[in-house]
Amino acid sequence: MTRSSFDDALAAAECLHKSHPEVAQFTVWDDAAQFQSLEPHWIPSAKALPLDVGLRDGRELVGYSAFCAPAANARWRSTYKDADIGKEFNQKFGCYQLIGAQGHFFSEILNTYLVYAEKGLFYPWHHHPAEELYVIIAGEAVFEAAGRPARRLGPGDTAFHASNQPHAMTTKDKPVLAYVLWRGDLKTPPVLTPAEQKP
């Protein structure tokens, strides 16, 4: 049961990599990615994601259900556990690594995450050395990045963030589920952008 939900998510990811031109251009697919058994780490998103009807507006991509299915057994991250980001953020935001060194499927060449934010969340300005591509799977959010106008993105849309380019995300009246890819420096985690460096 547990394993099959992760296999389904991997199959959905492979389909996305092979059908979405910007994903295919961003990175190669890893046919050798190997399932590794990880201890689940529970956060509120583990329960909220599969129940969030706001994601199901008829526009969600084909892989939406498969990316939600592992939620209860995923190793959700606590990236901002100790950051000055507010309690509400960690109640409404979740991220698990599907593919990568610490992902449910081990890969040395591919790093992908599922990112979920409930409606009404501000993901403050942050940055990281890795280049990043967001692909919206369901719902919508407003994406901001230094040097670029804010954009409201929905299913199939993408947002690219260059190395250390500050960016922020806001959900309004809908939640968002995104498939996120990293390349480059994978070891340095995101940090909140200091006030003096914000756009």
Ligand SMILES: [Fe+2]
């Ligand atoms: Fe980012």
